[in-house]
Amino acid sequence: MSRWKALPEELDPRVRQLVVRLRRLKDHGGLSMRQLAARTGYSPKSWERYLGGSSLPPAEAVAALARIGGDDPTRLLALHEVAAEAWRKGRGQAAVPEEPLSVPELVSGGPGEEERPHTRSLRVALVAGAVALVLAVSSAVLVTMRLMDRGDGAAARTAPLAVSAPASSPPAYGCRIERVDGRWYAGNSRTGTATVAYGDSGPGVAEVQCLLRRAGVSPGGIDGMFGPLTRGAVVRFQKRAGLVGDGIVGPHTWKALRG
Structure with missing residues (x-):
């Protein structure tokens, strides 16, 4: 696992969430910056800026890393769109800067990048x-x-x-809190490793919400939707537990919630 530097404090939470997800995909693939550059077509220096939070990666770079890490490109691109909007507002720019890599720069890792037609x-x-x-x-x-x-x-x-059309009502979730083998469970999911983050939905999210409520941190309703209230509750819980407050529930946060 790479030892990442802390992201800038002023970084918008939506951009932070995208960068954290990209960092985890890189770590999961066990790639160095140069190997990542060789497989995506973006220079090592570009990836250092993207993963360091000083520059927003273009959509094509995000999709390339998703494919390498075995993640769903559509889901990551949706996060990228949200992050891009926040990035533009934060810097007053008319467009998100794109930094693709030319073939010579893939070898040297130097500057001189121009827009790729696939991105547009x-x-x-x-x-x-x-x-x-x-x-x-x-x-x-x-x-x-x-x-x-x-x-x-x-x-x-x-x-x-x-006007009448069949409408599917959202599933109802409840909290059936019980202690099994020293761990807390709420009856919705028994996972301890799945990544659950902003925009997700389903029983895994409901399990997080129930365990947050058991820990005394209110996520709002138990609706199985990972929205702003749930994310804020996760961040508060993570900081209280001495974890990185990135708002993303991974193995360490699951362990603390079930502890």
Whole structure:
């Protein structure tokens, strides 16, 4: 495991979360900076800046590291989009700086980087998908409103059909706290190694929320959604337990929660 330097105090929590996740992927792969550069196409110096929190990595670099570390690129790219927005606001920039590596720099690890065409294509595709989704939802809402505005009986009979759609209610979670072999469990998950972080959902998150509440740190509701309240509670618990307050539940935080 690498001994990482502490990230800058002024770093936005959303950027911090992305950098911490990237650091863990690098450690998991056991790669040096030069090996990471050779496999991703970004120089060792660029990766030092990305993983040190002094420069935001481009989306293509994030996706490349996700594939190397066996993580889901889509999930990491979603974190990157959130971090990029925070980065732009924090520095008043119109765009996130991209720092791809040319072939000679892959060997030397020096400066002189320019934008890759794949990065722009990926960003355009994401934006286009979001716009298409918004347009589809807007069209459905307009059709429903027109049907409801009609005064004739036919429209009155049709309107409920237009707006009624099967909706899946979110699963209900409870806290069944018990002590087994010296460890606390809440009946939702028995994991002690899975990484649970901001944006996740499911029984693992509910287990974290229950154990936080048992420890006297309120995460809000027990809804299985890892949102801002849950993340804040995790950070407070980690600091109280003498851990790094990164808001990400990994093996060390699980051990403290179940201890």
